Amino acid sequence: MTAKIISVINQKGGCGKTTIAMNLAATMAMRHKKKVLVIDGDAQASATKWASCAPEDNQFPCSVISLAHAGNKAHRTIATLINDYDLIIVDCPPSTEAGFNASALLVSDLAIVPIKPSSTDLWAIDGIINLINAATNTNEKLITKIIPNMCEPNKRLSGSIIDFCKNEESIELLTSRINNRSIYGEVALSGSTAYVSSNQKAKNELSIFADEIVELVY
Ligand SMILES: Nc1ncnc2c1ncn2[C@@H]1O[C@H](COP(=O)(O)OP(=O)(O)OP(=O)(O)O)[C@@H](O)[C@H]1O
Ligand SMILES: [Mg+2]
Secondary structure, X not given: OOOXXXXXXXXXXXXXXXXXXXXXXXXXXXHOOOOEEEEEOOOOOHHHHHHHOOOOOOOOOOEEEEOOOOHHHHHHHHHOOOOOOOEEEEEOOOOOOOHHHHHHHHOOOEEEEXXXXXXXXXXXOHHHHHHHHXXXXXXXXOEEEEEEOOEOOOOOOOHHHHHHHHHOOOOEEOOOOOEOOHHHHHHHOOOOOHHHOOOHHHHXXXXXXXXXXXXXXX
């Protein structure tokens, strides 16, 4: 067993990094039977708190550890864990300054960048592109994909995000979309995920997302 490593990353705060990381982790564990570790890279400890909200008799289906204080040495610790899991998902903190993000990218197979398509978030993407381009110089296997998050259901994706990806060599859009659904916020508070909720639409989009990621990294 050698873990694939996925960093969920964007310096923009609130774009859905933790939501995507936790829902993808649980979907990979339950749907694809992967042994998954979530690494919480954020000093706000959102992923750690999320998992700790789960009841004793219905625990979060993945291990969660914090490396928020490992800074630019995070990759060393991550490298020591790859033989114990099938998949390691890193929930990155919202900044480019912290050495953590660059460190996580050094050992990642895939960087997933959540973006709210209908907002000014696209203007803030330069920082993450620079970080990814720098990481690719030393980590040639790194691939980078955008996941449009908080999309309006039944609406086509705005042209601006599609045009943007056409102009960027290093970054492509996933086919999957995650829509804006209140279930994503609700389940977090009980340490759960939309994959095991009664919201079939959310469960379906998470399944399609996880299946696309499996195709990419395994
Ligand atoms: N697809 C979605 N539908 C509805 N709400 C969402 C969705 N994705 C995220 N949210 C909500 O948006 C808020 C921010 O999400 P989240 O904490 O995952 O972002 P983040 O990028 O990890 O933030 P930070 O930069 O602070 O770490 C949360 O309240 C979350 O519940
Ligand atoms: Mg977060």
